[in-house]
Structures are given as structure tokens and as C-alpha cells.
Amino acid sequence: MPVDHDLLGDRRLRITALEPFGVAVHALDRGRPPTGLPVAPLRALVREHRLLLLRDFAAFAGPAELSAYAERWGEPAVWPFGTVLELVQQQDPADHIFDHTHMPMHWDGMYREHIPEFQIFQCVHAPGEDNGGETTFSDTAAVLADADPATRALWSRATGTYHRKMEYYDSTTVSPVVTAHPVHGTPVIRYNEPTAEAGDDFVNHPDLEFSGLADESELAELHRGLRAALYDPAHLYAHSWRTGDLVVTDNYTLLHGRNAFTSGAPRHLRRVQVLGDPPLTNPGLVR
Numbered sequence: 045m046p047v048d049h050d051l052l053g054d055r056r057l058r059i060t061a062l063e064p065f066g067v068a069v070h071a072l073d074r075g076r077p078p079t080g081l082p083v084a085p086l087r088a089l090v091r092e093h094r095l096l097l098l099r100d101f102a103a104f105a106g107p108a109e110l111s112a113y114a115e116r117w118g119e120p121a122v123w124p125f126g127t128v129l130e131l132v133q134q135q136d137p138a139d140h141i142f143d144h145t146h147m148p149m150h151w152d153g154m155y156r157e158h159i160p161e162f163q164i165f166q167c168v169h170a171p172g173e174d175n176g177g178e179t180t181f182s183d184t185a186a187v188l189a190d191a192d193p194a195t196r197a198l199w200s201r202a203t204g205t206y207h208r209k210m211e212y213y214d215s216t217t218v219s220p221v222v223t224a225h226p227v228h229g230t231p232v233i234r235y236n237e238p239t240a241e242a243g244d245d246f247v248n249h250p251d252l253e254f255s256g257l258a259d260e261s262e263l264a265e266l267h268r269g270l271r272a273a274l275y276d277p278a279h280l281y282a283h284s285w286r287t288g289d290l291v292v293t294d295n296y297t298l299l300h301g302r303n304a305f306t307s308g309a310p311r312h313l314r315r316v317q318v319l320g321d322p323p324l325t326n327p328g329l330v331r
């Protein structure tokens with residue numbers, strides 16, 4: 045794959061492709077700090093390959109160090125809790141984000157004033173083998189490129205209206221399912237995958253409505269087709285976390301979610317969102 049010479053010239057790195065998309069940069073002399081890598085070529089890798097894994101680098105000591113690193117990438121999104129979200133299972137979670145259950149596909153920032161361009165995840169502690177908890181990423185540009193014209197036409201007629209209330213927001217967002225990447229205009233999908241009906245163990249369902257389709261059968265076909273395509277192994281990368289992993293993603297192109305994990309498994313991720321330059325005002329936010 046074409047990789048910037050700043051990185052290729054570094055013999056202490058091994059650069060490999062992930063399947064079906066993404067690129068991994070491994071530190072051969074384990075434990076060197078990721079701060080030693082120039083960010084510009086890494087940023088270019090994320091924009092080209094959608095996802096970058098940095099493996100076998102030294103871990104950041106704490107959230108402040110991760111946040112400082114994220115600032116090299118751009119302006120971190122600031123939340124009521126600061127810049128670093130601690131993704132750890134909680135005892136009695138008020139929201140599914142802090143549970144061990146499946147997280148449906150969505151894009152970050154969909155309910156916020158700005159949509160971040162990048163997500164930076166640090167795996168503080170892996171969930172452990174056979175415990176699940178992979179973060180799932182779907183390449184929506186590839187999904188659209190591979191869709192047949194009739195399917196794509198159906199998706200292109202649909203608009204989602206999403207309402208979600210949780211600790212940090214109470215917002216409504218309206219977005220066409222098929223829209224354009226805000227920088228280069230490549231068609232991408234913005235979609236929050238519906239979850240099973242109330243009564244399951246999914247805490248705090250968002251309200252989702254889809255318009256633009258003729259009838260219930262088209263609506264069912266929309267969700268069936270999107271689910272099949274987003275989770276098709278040709279478009280889905282499920283990241284199995286290893287302690288110390290850093291993953292940087294293109295949130296403008298990908299949708300992401302989470303596979304359920306064993307309750308009580310020691311899964312601990314930290315996440316910082318980095319805004320684009322200039323920051324992308326959320327085009328779908330109604331309130």
C-alpha cells in the first residue's frame with residue numbers, strides 16, 4: 045500500500061494492511077512512545093484507509109496524556125466530563141454505552157453541535173480472549189460503492205430522525221441515510237441502526253423514525269439491506285482489543301458500534317474525539 049516515506053523510512057516500524065480496510069503500524073522495538081511519530085502522515089493514513097491501528101507502542105500514563113496527544117491531531121471535542129470518555133462497564137448503567145451489551149451502528153457527534161472527524165481510542169485494558177467487546181467499524185463508502193442501483197436508490201430516498209436523551213444531551217437529529225463526505229464529497233451513509241424492541245436488556249433506547257419510503261415493506265427492506273451490507277465481512281472491521289492499542293478512525297466515513305462482551309470482563313477503553321479543521325457543524329441537529 046502507498047505509505048508516506050516519513051514512516052516507510054523508519055525501520056523500527058512494520059506497516060501492514062488490515063482486512064477489509066485499515067492499516068496497522070507496529071512498533072518493532074516495543075514500548076517506544078507514539079508521540080515520536082509525526083502526526084501528518086498518520087492523519088493521511090486515516091483519511092486514506094479510514095482506520096489506523098498503532099500497536100506495541102508505550103501506553104499513555106493517564107487520560108491527561110491521551111488528551112494531550114489528541115491535541116496534536118486537532119482540536120479535541122469538549123464534553124461535560126472533559127475530553128476523555130472512560131468506556132468501562134458500570135454496575136447499573138443509565139445508558140447502554142456503559143453496559144456490556146451490543147452497541148448499534150452510529151456515527152459520533154450525531155447529537156452534538158459538531159461532528160468530530162477523528163476518534164482516538166486507547167485500550168487501557170483488553171476485555172480478554174473470548175470475552176467479545178470488539179469495536180465494530182463499517183466502511184460506508186465501500187458499502188455504497190458495492191450496492192446495486194435499486195438498493196442504493198431505496199436507501200437514497202430515506203431520511204432518519206433520531207432522538208436520544210442521556211446524561212450529556214437531549215437532542216434530535218435529522219439526516220438523509222445517504223449523504224456526502226463533508227470534505228471530498230464521496231457518498232457515505234449516516235444511519236443509527238435500530239435495536240430490538242423494548243423489553244430486551246438494552247438500556248435507554250433512542251427513538252428512531254425513517255421517512256421517505258412508500259410503505260412498511262420498503263422500510264423493512266431498508267433496515268434489512270443496510271444491516272446486511274454494514275455487517276458484510278467485505279465492509280466490516282471488528283477490532284479485537286489488545287491492551288495498549290491505539291486506534292484512530294475516520295468518523296466522517298465510518299459507522300461504528302460494539303459487539304457485546306462478557307459482563308464483568310475487564311474491558312477499559314478511553315476515547316477522545318478530534319474535530320475537523322475547520323470543525324464540522326452538525327448539519328442534522330434540530331435541537
Ligand SMILES: [Fe+2]
Nearest residue numbers: 150151152300
Ligand atoms: Fe460512538
